[in-house]
Amino acid sequence: MEREASASASAVARNRKVVLRGYIDRAPREDDMEFVDGGDVALRVPGGAGGPAVLVKNLYLSCDPYMRGRMRDFQGSYIPPFKPGSPIEGAGDFVSGMTGWEDYSLITKPEQLRKIQQSDIPLSYHLGLLGMPGFTAYVGFYEICSPKKGEFVFVSAASGAVGQIVGQLAKLHGCYVVGSAGTDQKVELLKEKFGFDAAFNYKEEPDLAAALKRHFPEGIDIYFENVGGPMLDAVLLNMRIHGRIAVCGMVSQHGLTAPAGIHNLFSLVSKRIEMKGFIQSDYLHLFPQFVDDITKHYREGKIAYVEDMSIGLESGPAAFVGLFSGKNVGKQVVCVSQD
Amino acid sequence: MEREASASASAVARNRKVVLRGYIDRAPREDDMEFVDGGDVALRVPGGAGGPAVLVKNLYLSCDPYMRGRMRDFQGSYIPPFKPGSPIEGAGDFVSGMTGWEDYSLITKPEQLRKIQQSDIPLSYHLGLLGMPGFTAYVGFYEICSPKKGEFVFVSAASGAVGQIVGQLAKLHGCYVVGSAGTDQKVELLKEKFGFDAAFNYKEEPDLAAALKRHFPEGIDIYFENVGGPMLDAVLLNMRIHGRIAVCGMVSQHGLTAPAGIHNLFSLVSKRIEMKGFIQSDYLHLFPQFVDDITKHYREGKIAYVEDMSIGLESGPAAFVGLFSGKNVGKQVVCVSQD
Known part of the structure; x- marks a missing residue:
């Protein structure tokens, strides 16, 4: 879950990332991932000949079991593996979509981001209950x-x-x-x-x-x-x-x-x-109906939701690994920043 | 597959049976079954207070893998186990339906038998291609x-x-x-x-x-x-x-x-x-359509059919056991009698 970064031609920020060290064939461990300095990132909206792109600031990241399958060197699945040395990818607005496990991500296909309508529902719920x-x-x-x-x-x-x-x-x-x-x-x-x-x-x-x-x-x-x-x-x-x-x-x-x-x-x-x-x-045509139904149930108090929030990008590897031993209680989310 | 026995008040015939000796938990062997003398059977159509019943003479018997499951002492399946000491049951017209592995079987629920229209299609095919x-x-x-x-x-x-x-x-x-x-x-x-x-x-x-x-x-x-x-x-x-x-x-x-x-x-x-x-x-409502379709295909030469005919009731146990080692070539049938 991300926010489009405020454009300001000259501003830069330090970017930090969680990267996969290398492919694994066993249960994931924290040290399979590394929290690294990603250098400076220019806080301006890129563009030009390469087509439109969007720089997002990541607020909440989602830990999901399926991501384990992307840590293997196997191309035959429904989703390609991660690249060692590059940030872990995961679902993370204001906008929601696939992003990197880092402070800022450059999204080259912004049409794949979904705009979130701000409401009484907490932002992070768009990674779980409404995601x-x-x-x-x-x-x-x-x-x-x-x-x-x-x-x-x-x-x-x-x-x-x-x-x-x-x-x-x-x-x-x-x-x-x-x-x-x-x-x-x-x-x-x-x-x-x-x-x-x-x-x-x-x-x-x-x-x-x-x-x-x-x-x-x-x-x-x-x-x-x-x-x-x-x-x-x-x-x-x-x-x-x-x-x-x-x-x-x-x-x-x-x-x-x-x-x-x-x-x-x-x-x-x-x-x-x-x-x-x-x-x-395979069922994305049902997504709008899903959001309507679940939002209604939630507002009427008919559905409860529990998430397990881990604070800070650096807590991501441990939060992810904890999924496979059941450490999380409810949906595991990583809060990178609240604003 | 059976023929209703010709009624004749005084006639008797010798009945022979294949019975299950006892329940098994492993692959079936020939000696799990026994070919025994079933005594005399009166060749008359029974009836009276017990309700209508039909005596059939068995012509062809079918060997099917599912019968293996009926040799276990387990009541929880979709079909009850055989009784040790009683004839093996199996699909066998003129009429076709569940019968005993014996020369003659008394069918107490004749409404469960299906009449076969005699045609150019061999009788035994009603245990396989059309069964x-x-x-x-x-x-x-x-x-x-x-x-x-x-x-x-x-x-x-x-x-x-x-x-x-x-x-x-x-x-x-x-x-x-x-x-x-x-x-x-x-x-x-x-x-x-x-x-x-x-x-x-x-x-x-x-x-x-x-x-x-x-x-x-x-x-x-x-x-x-x-x-x-x-x-x-x-x-x-x-x-x-x-x-x-x-x-x-x-x-x-x-x-x-x-x-x-x-x-x-x-x-x-x-x-x-x-x-x-x-x-x-679960799909018996489709049976008439199936018979029409397959009969048509067969007569037009669009479907071939191969059966493996074993001769004599006494050959039943070996024919059945052979299913599990792939000895049969095509549908395994036992010919008890041709008339």
Whole structure:
């Protein structure tokens, strides 16, 4: 999230950056990134023969699990890898869009920035509730899960940026909603703040399949998959006939070179389950409707939102790495500057 | 497939049966089944207070992989297990429906039998081309795969009862179709008899992902999944964006108490893949249209069909067990009697 820098022909500012040191194949560590001096940046709006460009001052940066995939040297994904030595890229107005993890970023394709209407909603919420994670929840729930009132919904990583919104949309839809998270504090948050019908700490369950059976004696109609691994295997055993699994991410597998094997896929046949991966950017035509709907819900107090704000660009690497051990409570954001 | 037995008040015949000895958790062996004398059966149409019933003489019996799941002591599936000591059940007209693996079967719910119109099409084809496997192929391809002309289709176990029909329907739809099978003879059959664009022997490929890459340099749009295990993992790496996987069965996993782990499910997200299990019996409203369509294709020479006929009820156990090591070439049928 950025602000267009005030143009002033002669002014300069010091720029600082967080760069990726080199590609990795394991879970990210803080020292995979480096906080470096980026030299002076001229505070003027560039332009000329190269086409229009915009200099933005970064206020808030978003930490998202998908960014882990950009730290590998692999070109075959839906988004290219980062370049070692260049600033980490991430979603960050006033305007919102892809920017660098630095104080100032030169945006050469300003048409890819989205203008934000200032309102009573905090600016940083445009990186979560009203940004990519919230839109992921919205698209995943309504477009992929085909939800019906009264259905049994399970959400993993439920207190995270996406999970917290999915659970609340499911409740608003009249579903019975259970979430899992990795600390008792998050479990409380799910029940007290987000209104989940029930929640459990997966780290304290020796048998995940049994835990799900206890929470869903009649089985699960919809699973919003954020984690992968053993939880997915346990869910497959507890799905109902004609169940749906929206595969949003598999955060438990991001750090593993050899991801855990999933053994219970035969349930897809015996229970006629639909399992579908999706990416929010395929549904951008729904974005305006999403902003309207969620803004309305939020203003009416029907949706709560929790973010975990880390202060200062230099805190970015630790905040990002913390995603993969569940250190964040709610959506992880880095505040670079407040003005 | 059966014929209603000629009613004659006093006549009796010797009945023979194939029974399941006991539940198993591993790959089926011939000696898990027993060929036994079933005593005399009175050749009269029963009836009376117990409601209408029909005595059928079994002519052809079908060997299908799904029957393996009924040999486990597990009630939670979509179809109940067999009873040890009672005849194996399977689809077998004149009438077609679920019957016992024996010479004569008393059918207490005759409304569940389907009358067969005798025609130029061989009777036994109603267990395959025009029966459950053909219908599985039809429903799976048209209802689950959402095929478009020109798409790249891969079929595993492609010479089997279902695979051979799927591949030919895909060709008729204008797709590019590659199949895999486990012998060079079957690979030839796929190319020469069924008109696949290409085919390969998976047992001779040390690297399945590389084999698929060779056959689908641009990737796979549709995978018709019949086998599971390492082939599925290799396919996931070779799918195209917005690809579809119809999960019909996982025959390579039937014999394994601990099924092989699938490691590449994250591809579902990065490539927005839909993976859907299905069972033909959910689509029975389409059965008449299926029979019309396939009969027309067959009579016009647009669809070929290969079955592997094993002679005599006593050959049933070996024929069934052979499914899991790929001994059958085409749809496996047991001929109990020809009249």
